[in-house]
Amino acid sequence: MATRKIPGQSPGKSTLCIWGGEQEHPLYERATQVPVVHSVSYTYDDLDTWQDVALEKQAGHIYSRNTNPTVRAFEDKVKELEGAAAATSFSSGMAAISNVVGTFLKPGDRVVSIKDSYGGTNKIFNDFLPPLNIEVTLCDTTDFERLEAEIHKGCKLLYLETPTNPTLKIIDIKRLSAAARSAGALVVVDNTFATPINQNPLRLGADIVLHSASKYLGGHADALGGVICGSRELVRQVYHYREINGAALSAMDAYSFIRGMKTLKLRVERQNENALAVARWLETHPAVDQVNYPGLETHLHHDIAKRQMRGFGGMLSFSLKGGLEAIRVILPKLKYAHRAANLGCVETVVGPPLTTSHVECSAEERAAAGIPEGLVRYSAGIEDIEDLIGDLDVALSI
């Protein structure tokens, strides 16, 4: 099928959310939507064709642990939104992270990262890599000088996440990618919180961008998956690692992501607006101790966020003066929020890191990561802002 790109014009993000990737796939019985191909294998009468497809000399599919047409359409959509040459997908965001780390790090290598990455990522760095004789150096997230110094000591991989989960710190991707380039290190950025609507790390110098698609890309909290994008060569290496270890995305989940992503830009724009309004409102509330949101002028790295992001995202966190006890009382009162270990969906979702992002960590590890026990992670949904603020107002006025 002919490409839908208009010569000389770059499509906008909304257009890419809708048409990205899909046009390259043959439509089934003239269906307008990408079909869900529930087939483990693909049949060939002609042995030579079968072999050519298996050897990737000819386009096609052999076995769905390797490739699947629905999964491919999802990968192509994300690839276009991230402005990448290639993409490959996984059964979860954690599988994406594990496969990237497993592809590029070997015994004797060194990885430099930040203390504030997602709790599961932290577990990989603290518990899984050191026994494999992979050295891990985790730096204070906002200490860019220290990060640069550690990069220059020599490392194979620089792993970043920005904004961070759950304290919404911002990292200067361009600055640290330049340091990594001069040290010959690969740069991986977890772009889950920002989404490709708000931020494109590859344009800022990163080599690989990854997402937990279970969050904003899907947007409806009904499918689990992960995806990475980058150059053809890097993605080919990660794809090969994944096709062998088997953490493949299912066709049904890929379809849910494709459908969810058609409204990604609309949702994220609304979530950007709602999160900013909630953050501004919370900032002035007497029960609130601190609000973390990169869109606030008071945020430590608001200037960097303004430079590298097109919107500040739908995530914020805030701490209550009453600590954990106040959360126990206030969170159950919210009518328009799920109390759940998820984020990025159309509904507002709240939860403390001790039951969500950092449940795997001990209280000491959370304290070391600068996460107060009284912190609430708030994922703004697409509800009417008057209702979200009204809901918080009632819950907080006790």
Ligand SMILES: Cc1ncc(COP(=O)(O)O)c(C=O)c1O
């Ligand atoms: C920033 C970030 N990266 C990765 C993950 C892991 O994704 P998944 O739950 O799809 O494995 C999460 C999950 O919350 C996350 O918040």
